[in-house]
Amino acid sequence: MVRTRATVRDLRRQNRSVLLTALFLDGPLSRQQLSSTTGLSAATASTITGELLDEGLLVEAGSVESDGGRPRVLLRVNPAFGHVIGVDVGETGIKVELFDLAMTRLSTVDHPLAVVEPVAVCELIAAGVGEVLSAAGVAASSVLGVGVGVPGTVEQGTSAVVHAQTIGWDAVPLEKMLRAAGVEPPLYVENGAKTQGQAEMWFGAGRGTRHAVIALVGSGVGVAVVTGGVVHRGATSNAGEWGHTTIAYGGRRCRCGARGCLEAYAGAEAMLGRYREALRRDVPRLDEQSALEDLLSSRSAVARRVVDESVGYLGAGIANLVNLFNPELIVLGGWAGLALGARKLDEIVAATADHALRHPFGQVRLELGRTGPDAVAVGAATLPVAVLLETGAHHRD
Amino acid sequence: MVRTRATVRDLRRQNRSVLLTALFLDGPLSRQQLSSTTGLSAATASTITGELLDEGLLVEAGSVESDGGRPRVLLRVNPAFGHVIGVDVGETGIKVELFDLAMTRLSTVDHPLAVVEPVAVCELIAAGVGEVLSAAGVAASSVLGVGVGVPGTVEQGTSAVVHAQTIGWDAVPLEKMLRAAGVEPPLYVENGAKTQGQAEMWFGAGRGTRHAVIALVGSGVGVAVVTGGVVHRGATSNAGEWGHTTIAYGGRRCRCGARGCLEAYAGAEAMLGRYREALRRDVPRLDEQSALEDLLSSRSAVARRVVDESVGYLGAGIANLVNLFNPELIVLGGWAGLALGARKLDEIVAATADHALRHPFGQVRLELGRTGPDAVAVGAATLPVAVLLETGAHHRD
DNA sequence: GAGGCTTATTTTTAGGCGCGAACTAACCTC
DNA sequence: GAGGTTAGTTCGCGCCTAAAAATAAGCCTC
Numbered sequence: 001m002v003r004t005r006a007t008v009r010d011l012r013r014q015n016r017s018v019l020l021t022a023l024f025l026d027g028p029l030s031r032q033q034l035s036s037t038t039g040l041s042a043a044t045a046s047t048i049t050g051e052l053l054d055e056g057l058l059v060e061a062g063s064v065e066s067d068g069g070r071p072r073v074l075l076r077v078n079p080a081f082g083h084v085i086g087v088d089v090g091e092t093g094i095k096v097e098l099f100d101l102a103m104t105r106l107s108t109v110d111h112p113l114a115v116v117e118p119v120a121v122c123e124l125i126a127a128g129v130g131e132v133l134s135a136a137g138v139a140a141s142s143v144l145g146v147g148v149g150v151p152g153t154v155e156q157g158t159s160a161v162v163h164a165q166t167i168g169w170d171a172v173p174l175e176k177m178l179r180a181a182g183v184e185p186p187l188y189v190e191n192g193a194k195t196q197g198q199a200e201m202w203f204g205a206g207r208g209t210r211h212a213v214i215a216l217v218g219s220g221v222g223v224a225v226v227t228g229g230v231v232h233r234g235a236t237s238n239a240g241e242w243g244h245t246t247i248a249y250g251g252r253r254c255r256c257g258a259r260g261c262l263e264a265y266a267g268a269e270a271m272l273g274r275y276r277e278a279l280r281r282d283v284p285r286l287d288e289q290s291a292l293e294d295l296l297s298s299r300s301a302v303a304r305r306v307v308d309e310s311v312g313y314l315g316a317g318i319a320n321l322v323n324l325f326n327p328e329l330i331v332l333g334g335w336a337g338l339a340l341g342a343r344k345l346d347e348i349v350a351a352t353a354d355h356a357l358r359h360p361f362g363q364v365r366l367e368l369g370r371t372g373p374d375a376v377a378v379g380a381a382t383l384p385v386a387v388l389l390e391t392g393a394h395h396r397d
Numbered sequence: 398m399v400r401t402r403a404t405v406r407d408l409r410r411q412n413r414s415v416l417l418t419a420l421f422l423d424g425p426l427s428r429q430q431l432s433s434t435t436g437l438s439a440a441t442a443s444t445i446t447g448e449l450l451d452e453g454l455l456v457e458a459g460s461v462e463s464d465g466g467r468p469r470v471l472l473r474v475n476p477a478f479g480h481v482i483g484v485d486v487g488e489t490g491i492k493v494e495l496f497d498l499a500m501t502r503l504s505t506v507d508h509p510l511a512v513v514e515p516v517a518v519c520e521l522i523a524a525g526v527g528e529v530l531s532a533a534g535v536a537a538s539s540v541l542g543v544g545v546g547v548p549g550t551v552e553q554g555t556s557a558v559v560h561a562q563t564i565g566w567d568a569v570p571l572e573k574m575l576r577a578a579g580v581e582p583p584l585y586v587e588n589g590a591k592t593q594g595q596a597e598m599w600f601g602a603g604r605g606t607r608h609a610v611i612a613l614v615g616s617g618v619g620v621a622v623v624t625g626g627v628v629h630r631g632a633t634s635n636a637g638e639w640g641h642t643t644i645a646y647g648g649r650r651c652r653c654g655a656r657g658c659l660e661a662y663a664g665a666e667a668m669l670g671r672y673r674e675a676l677r678r679d680v681p682r683l684d685e686q687s688a689l690e691d692l693l694s695s696r697s698a699v700a701r702r703v704v705d706e707s708v709g710y711l712g713a714g715i716a717n718l719v720n721l722f723n724p725e726l727i728v729l730g731g732w733a734g735l736a737l738g739a740r741k742l743d744e745i746v747a748a749t750a751d752h753a754l755r756h757p758f759g760q761v762r763l764e765l766g767r768t769g770p771d772a773v774a775v776g777a778a779t780l781p782v783a784v785l786l787e788t789g790a791h792h793r794d
Numbered sequence: 795g796a797g798g799c800t801t802a803t804t805t806t807t808a809g810g811c812g813c814g815a816a817c818t819a820a821c822c823t824c
Numbered sequence: 825g826a827g828g829t830t831a832g833t834t835c836g837c838g839c840c841t842a843a844a845a846a847t848a849a850g851c852c853t854c
Binding site: 007008009011012015040041042043044047065066067068069070071 | 809810811812815819820821822823
């Protein structure tokens, strides 16, 4: 359903957006190709790219000979037009990364943090922004925006407010605080699972897909639902709490207080917890990732039972996503999801098949995530880029 | 993310659509009001409404005095501009209803059918279309479209194909068959739950809501998810199979073959089935609706246990929707949902609260559906109207 | 009941936009 | 270097919305 009126200016904005997006996603293209892929006339493609070249958003990128005729001049988004910064606020520290407009990583800073306390986090982010800029020799003025991925949910009002139970944040006005700490560029605060989903859609397994669900299994469990290239946020940006959907009515107590949540069975924390319970003793105090690796590679009957059960629950959880969303693609990501998927993908698919309806199951593929450990930061950095592309970087309003 | 290029013509189409939609949904409005609510300039509002008046899409609807100045002339969609037909293909027969463009019901035809067999259904629909038209004295040429709500899922290709397990339809090319049976107007085939959801959004509890979930509990269980006024279809129009999401891992066998589906606990069929099991005898052979009424009003301990358990499962299922979609509104509809909700709404809300995360739960309201038993037909009839509004009834392409 | 006032709608004018056609540019082959 | 081929640009047309000006249609006052 159409939302609002349109003016002549909106036309130009939209067409700029279409061209810019095509160039960003599908690499260098000639005006010719742009015209045919976007459906714009050659005349319009030419005028708009001319405008974008003048503004410095595009640059020429060599040329390609054409059968006997004038060679095509390739155009691409000017990587140096501006820069974007992605921040990953994790449970053990923060990571700040600087990218150019081609999403090439220019520099990275990691700051471990024993206690992820809001004020300290904001100061570290402010410092980190300065550090990545000076490390890469990039001027602060060329930063188009800073994206911040946080655990928990984000209320997107006039100023973003974060609710993150796992790190004890209750209604933290992060945007205001970052501003106060001296972060000047436009800010985009978003749930980390959603930024990671965005990264997977743009650069990972989701490329070119319209309806996808990115399931993130880490210590906990979350999901990003993408429809037509847009991450589903819900009424108040709380959508995607897959981990706390009931999958075993009346079952295990979850840390959220309810019983039978998926996260009480399928996340790394839950798997390790159930393993400890089954063993009736504590496993060695390793960090969670090594502990999970040990569990997954253990040949003990107990370990295998715990893992197999988890695979079953995870499959049922994935089947629920298949039945509710009917996506073309489900991406299994998150460090624990990747670890489990690397060993047990076939079993997960089988468990999904057991619980999903035949028809939607027949139309979905299940793939492992392809983005690395800094997907949250990359995804966060795409937020300002997405805005640039959507508005077509229109100078006037 | 913007999809495709736009031309000057698209501008006009969109603005026509905006005006037409405003007039359709918010009753008679003056050009003045149209201009301020849509944001279009008074000049443009005037030109476009003039055009629409000329084309017969709008009519004047009296005038309202304004403080001392020229009175406002009210405009509204011309109810007689065209008519739409909604068809409800149920498990026990078909219903055909004729509406004018103000969605006033002009005539209705019911055809019970012992066996819902595709060819017979198509012939009955073709006959029904003729009957409702002649009953109301409406010319076939003024029918803008026929919407058909069917159980099961609909593959929307070049021609709609229906998969409906409950009535034994496997890949029935309904659109082609209806065409062959002599139904001439444009056809819109859609899943009945989704058409019912559409009706609830336009005329029922969902009015004015952007993010809503309409949960339909009848014999089985389904859901329509609405985001920004659009029903979510998924990659292949299979989305919303809420009834077959796993809620009790390893639990009761469902008719879909899997274990622990919500539908195995919360639909009317499941409730009655569990009641029979608990009683260890068959309940009297009533029709399903009376049987459910009896169960709900029974004071026996067994009946109350079955009902209370169902409420618990249903609440957990609703909580899953809250956690995954974060809607502002959940509408509980369907005949069984309404019957249960009329008696147990508070308990359902409490059960939902037990399983949902606090934050998204705090932002959702749970309401009972307000559309009557022919919501499927009404919703189906809105399909052609939605197309008319979206395209702005643009004459040229 | 004439003139002034207020508000709604229409007409006029100006500035933008995309498209098709005509035109120019840049290469190749012979 | 002439002719052919393909890529990109320029120009005029028709369409669009917005702002300003003009007109319409009531009310109020004297």
